[in-house]
Amino acid sequence: MDISLLFAQFMSGLARGMMFFLIASGLSLIFGVMNILNFAHATLWLAGAYFCYTFWNLMQDYGFGLWVSIALASLVMAAIGWVIEVLLLRRVYERKLPEQLLLTYGLILVLGDLIKLTFGVEDKVIVRPPLVAGPIFLFDTPFDSYFVFVILLGVSVAAGLWWFLKKTKYGHIVRAAVFSREMVSALGIRIPRIYTGVFVLGVFIAGLAGAVQAPVGSITLGMDMAVVVQAFCVVVIGGFGSLLGTFVGAMIVGEVYSFSILFWPEGALVLIFVVTAFILIVRPWGLFGTPMRT
Amino acid sequence: MKKSKLMVIICAFILLGGMPSLDKSQAAEPYNLGVALGLTGTGALYCKDGLDAIKLAVGEINAQGGFLKKHPIEIFTRDTQTKPDVAVRETKDLILRDKVRTVLGTYSSACAVAIKPVCEEYKVLHIPAISNSESITKDNFSPYTYQVVPNSYMQAKAVVLGVAELAKKKGWKEYVTIASDYEWGRSTQENTVALLKEYAPEVKLKKEFWPALGETQFTSYITAIMAQKPDFVIGSIASKDNVAWMQQAKAYGFFDKIPYPGSLISVSELIIQAKTLTRGLVGLARAPFFAHLDVPMMANFVKNFKAKYDRYPSDWAVMEYDAVYVLKQGIEKAGSIDTEKVREALKGAKVNTCRGELSFRTIDNQLSCSSYIGVVADDPKYPFPIYHDLVEVKGPDSWRPEAEIVADRAKEKK
Numbered sequence: 192m193d194i195s196l197l198f199a200q201f202m203s204g205l206a207r208g209m210m211f212f213l214i215a216s217g218l219s220l221i222f223g224v225m226n227i228l229n230f231a232h233a234t235l236w237l238a239g240a241y242f243c244y245t246f247w248n249l250m251q252d253y254g255f256g257l258w259v260s261i262a263l264a265s266l267v268m269a270a271i272g273w274v275i276e277v278l279l280l281r282r283v284y285e286r287k288l289p290e291q292l293l294l295t296y297g298l299i300l301v302l303g304d305l306i307k308l309t310f311g312v313e314d315k316v317i318v319r320p321p322l323v324a325g326p327i328f329l330f331d332t333p334f335d336s337y338f339v340f341v342i343l344l345g346v347s348v349a350a351g352l353w354w355f356l357k358k359t360k361y362g363h364i365v366r367a368a369v370f371s372r373e374m375v376s377a378l379g380i381r382i383p384r385i386y387t388g389v390f391v392l393g394v395f396i397a398g399l400a401g402a403v404q405a406p407v408g409s410i411t412l413g414m415d416m417a418v419v420v421q422a423f424c425v426v427v428i429g430g431f432g433s434l435l436g437t438f439v440g441a442m443i444v445g446e447v448y449s450f451s452i453l454f455w456p457e458g459a460l461v462l463i464f465v466v467t468a469f470i471l472i473v474r475p476w477g478l479f480g481t482p483m484r485t
Numbered sequence: 486m487k488k489s490k491l492m493v494i495i496c497a498f499i500l501l502g503g504m505p506s507l508d509k510s511q512a513a514e515p516y517n518l519g520v521a522l523g524l525t526g527t528g529a530l531y532c533k534d535g536l537d538a539i540k541l542a543v544g545e546i547n548a549q550g551g552f553l554k555k556h557p558i559e560i561f562t563r564d565t566q567t568k569p570d571v572a573v574r575e576t577k578d579l580i581l582r583d584k585v586r587t588v589l590g591t592y593s594s595a596c597a598v599a600i601k602p603v604c605e606e607y608k609v610l611h612i613p614a615i616s617n618s619e620s621i622t623k624d625n626f627s628p629y630t631y632q633v634v635p636n637s638y639m640q641a642k643a644v645v646l647g648v649a650e651l652a653k654k655k656g657w658k659e660y661v662t663i664a665s666d667y668e669w670g671r672s673t674q675e676n677t678v679a680l681l682k683e684y685a686p687e688v689k690l691k692k693e694f695w696p697a698l699g700e701t702q703f704t705s706y707i708t709a710i711m712a713q714k715p716d717f718v719i720g721s722i723a724s725k726d727n728v729a730w731m732q733q734a735k736a737y738g739f740f741d742k743i744p745y746p747g748s749l750i751s752v753s754e755l756i757i758q759a760k761t762l763t764r765g766l767v768g769l770a771r772a773p774f775f776a777h778l779d780v781p782m783m784a785n786f787v788k789n790f791k792a793k794y795d796r797y798p799s800d801w802a803v804m805e806y807d808a809v810y811v812l813k814q815g816i817e818k819a820g821s822i823d824t825e826k827v828r829e830a831l832k833g834a835k836v837n838t839c840r841g842e843l844s845f846r847t848i849d850n851q852l853s854c855s856s857y858i859g860v861v862a863d864d865p866k867y868p869f870p871i872y873h874d875l876v877e878v879k880g881p882d883s884w885r886p887e888a889e890i891v892a893d894r895a896k897e898k899k
Contacts, residue, residue: 193712196708196712199708199711199712200705200708200709200712202708203704203705203707203708203709204705206702206704207702207704207705210702307525312524312525312529312533313529313530313533314529314530314725314728314757316728316732316757316758316761318760318761319736323736324736324761325736325738326736326737326738332708333711333737333738333742334737335704335733335736335737336736337736338704404701407701407702407729407732407733408701408702408725408726408728408729408730408732408733409530409725409728409729409732409757411527411529411530411725412525412526412529413525413526413527413529413566413567413699414699414701414725416699417697417699417700417701418701448705449704449705449708449709452694452705452706452709453705453709453712456692456693456694456695456709457693457695459705460697
């Protein structure tokens with residue numbers, strides 16, 4: 192088989208995987224630190240896409256419009272994340288898991304309707320600036336130039352999160368809180384503030400992922416439901432709460448899907464679920480995760 | 486004396502007050518019209534336009550007193566979320582709670598197929614004016630379902646006639662297909678492949694790709710198809726998936742490298758991708774308004790739709806608008822809003838539509854509507870590209886022969 196063909200398929204898988212990493216990393220981060228399974232994560236991702244469109248619509252005549260819109264949408268989502276954490280999530284940390292799940296599931300419905308009321312039911316399309324509108328050629332293989340940006344962004348987010356968690360004082364506190372909230376609290380550090388920060392960061396990344404997705408196709412209601420299952424597959428494979436696991440899981444999902452389209456198109460989606468089920472059976476906490484806290 | 490006076494006053498009051506209400510209830514029995522559309526989910530792009538057109542048609546008819554000038558129409562709208570199970574639930578609710586006599590809808594074909602037996606069971610008319618899988622009217626025939634859209638076989642045949650011609654001219658030998666993995670995508674792809682085998686036997690199918698309905702990222706499909714190096718690609722992707730597919734394929738330079746003839750590019754896609762759609766593509770539409778501006782009904786509809794909503798109507802708007810007026814003509818022919826009489830009246834009926842005078846075929850209640858193929862090009866009259874060199878493939882030239890339907894139904898019974 193032609194090597195350039197395999198390379199093209201690999202790059203497609205990489206682009207797909209990186210999109211999933213952007214979606215799933217916030218989900219995994221929130222779960223890892225706060226032990227909250229945020230069902231509404233994909234809906235927040237969708238809201239990010241709509242905000243990106245809204246800002247872009249105001250700035251579409253400018254070449255920088257898309258890039259500024261992506262940044263603004265992420266910031267707006269971070270603010271929304273703060274409101275959700277302070278008004279809702281903070282009140283259920285001590286509750287049982289089913290109640291937390293019910294709350295985040297309810298958020299899907301509420302946010303979904305709010306999105307519909309705010310942005311309408313019409314599909315939105317963002318026109319990409321010329322810089323990322325056409326193909327670039329990597330070893331004579333065409334590749335969508337926008338996905339070069341997506342891949343670079345995904346790598347930057349991964350590196351940024353790693354640096355934050357491993358190299359900064361705040362990151363050390365966050366990691367310590369994962370293992371022992373009581374100990375961190377005993378040192379005089381306010382746990383609720385850490386949780387707020389982590390949730391805001393997670394939603395910021397969800398908004399960023401949504402904004403980045405926006406120029407890929409059309410933005411439409413219900414899009415979140417199409418990605419949420421695969422995003423969960425990513426974190427299940429990689430391990431809830433593990434940044435490295437989420438990255439590896441996203442790459443596995445992206446590449447498995449991409450290469451199965453080449454060799455067995457009918458079974459592309461099935462294979463992802465087969466891999467997920469296999470991981471769940473042999474290592475329920477994922478490739479890089481640790482057994483779930485009770 | 487006083488008592489009898491009081492009785493007279495009471496009688497007069499009842500007569501004066503009661504009569505109008507009695508008259509009102511007899512003359513103005515409303516016609517409850519159910520609308521089950523995918524207002525959220527994959528079909529939202531098409532269904533919003535459809536609903537707006539229904540509202541416009543209903544407003545026009547109500548301004549004249551309603552059906553038969555005495556039955557004002559009341560619309561009951563439900564969102565099927567483009568999910569068959571929700572479509573069934575909502576349709577049952579429309580029928581049982583809102584007592585609708587007709588259900589207009591819907592997107593997708595999977596939803597239309599799912600609600601067809603529900604409408605038949607409750608003896609309610611069903612006009613799926615967006616979804617077009619052939620199986621809606623061909624298989625498990627329901628006398629309550631009337632189709633005003635060129636079905637998937639008709640559209641496939643229209644494409645195949647054009648593609649076969651091109652294949653001969655250009656010496657095309659191999660092709661691949663990409664179709665959304667659900668009822669309509671499967672049905673259209675299967676019909677296209679079967680008809681191409683018949684009309685261009687020298688052209689061979691190399692590979693099939695089936696992205697899931699709701700797919701947001703087509704990159705892996707694009708590179709896999711390009712790797713096959715086919716002479717051409719036939720696509721059966723609709724709504725927002727179609728927008729995503731075309732946007733991403735364009736970014737790969739796909740359309741510059743591989744001919745992509747005859748895939749669905751409705752007026753919705755022409756409008757929404759006005760700035761990005763590749764010019765010169767050969768596309769397929771179901772009811773583009775610009776093909777029939779010479780028909781007074783279409784000209785009026787476009788004028789009124791634009792005045793009310795400040796945009797041009799899509800194919801889906803045209804067909805939903807036609808559906809309401811088809812129903813109106815059925816009721817007028819029957820002289821009643823009784824569903825059984827209307828159903829009978831529509832059987833084989835000639836009807837005036839925005840697309841001209843058309844008729845229903847009795848074997849499957851399929852309207853003899855056309856399919857349209859053209860080249861995407863800019864037009865100074867519109868802020869979006871339209872089709873140039875438009876070819877109209879008439880319904881009777883493209884629908885499945887009756888003998889085949891009879892044979893298929895006989896097989897079905899066995």
